[in-house]
Amino acid sequence: MSVVNQAGKPPGLMGVKHVIAVASGKGGVGKSTTAVNLALALAAEGYKTGILDADIYGPSQGMMLGVAEGVRPKSDEEKYFLPVTALGIQAMSMSFLITESTPMVWRGPMAAGALQQLIMQTKWDNLDYLVIDMPPGTGDIQLTLSQKVPVTGAVIVTTPQDIALLDCKKGIEMFRKVDIPVLGVVENMSLHICSQCGHEEAVFGEGGGERIAQEYQTDLLGQLPLLASIREQTDKGQPSVISEPEGRAAQIYRAIARKVVASVDAQEAQAVKPPTISVLND
Incomplete structure (x- = not known):
């Protein structure tokens, strides 16, 4: 059985x-892409931030952060991994422990065990926010996370397409069943912007993220346009928040980060709200 301290956190x-x-x-x-830009946006807002790549089968945060192939985390007392520092944030990923060509041919329990090891044996240094890049779906990895980590809240990413929105609903329901608050929804690829004339078109549909947010009484945190630059910058290890801080995408990510912080602050304020005392005349 894993050791969890009295505060409900792994050491x-x-x-x-x-x-x-x-x-x-x-x-x-x-x-x-949303996870890494959110982490970098939180750091740009002044918060000490880290990112944990929990996508065991397809870890990508090493490449997105520009971490060179072969970089390995250092150890502390031969007991903990020390996160790799990249672009001003702390990072831990399975990609730091394997080669790029290593296939993760594991059954679900093996992947869940690997994530548990990353959670239990990574020693983060005084973070305000740890962003966890989850694998897609609602399986063993998600259950392991909910059982082993006191998650403050979840951000659900979707596109306007009906099939994506259907799966988005499943993701929201999953987190609510394990008592993890859903902080809001981020809608990706909401508009295609023509690089030649600037014309905007909702090629994947429109209003889907807003409908989901209303249906589940959560917030629409932001809508990202379909921009080639977002993909290109991330592939080069220089995500939008870093490579083009004054650009449209970076500003949207910064706004999303501020909304996440506001939601967390409101959640904390609600938790410590003092009882109301009423005095009645007899």
Whole structure:
């Protein structure tokens, strides 16, 4: 049985104030890109931030953060991994422990065990926010996370397509069943912007993220346009928040980060709200 301290945190997470899970019901909606830009946006807002790549089968945060192939985390007392520092944030990923060509041919329990090891044996250094890039879906990895980590809240990433919205609903329901608050929804690829004339068109549909947010009484945190630059910058290891801080995408990510912080602050304020005393005349 894993050792968890009295505060409900694994020892390595004692230096983490808030844990934000970034998840999606299906792959291909830009979850990892959102996760890394959210982490960098939180850092740009002045918060000490880290990112944990929990996508055991397809870890990508090493490449997105520009970490060179072969970089390995150092150890502390031969007991903990020390996160790799990249672009001003702390990072831990399975990609730091394997080669790029190593296939993760594991059954679910093996992948869940690997994630548990990353959670239990990574020693984060005094973080305000730890962003966890979740694998897509609602399986063993998600259950392991909910059982082993005191997650402050989840951010769900979707696109406007009906099939993506259907899976988005499943993701929201999953987190609510394990009592993890859903902080809001991020809608990716909401508009295609023509690089030649600037014309905007909702090629994947429109209003889907807003409808989901209303249906589940959560917030629409932001809508990202379908921009080639977002993909290109991330592939080069220089995500939008870093490579083009004054650009449209970076400003949207910064706004999303501020909304996440506001939601967490409101959640904390609600938790410590003092009781109301009423005095009645007899």
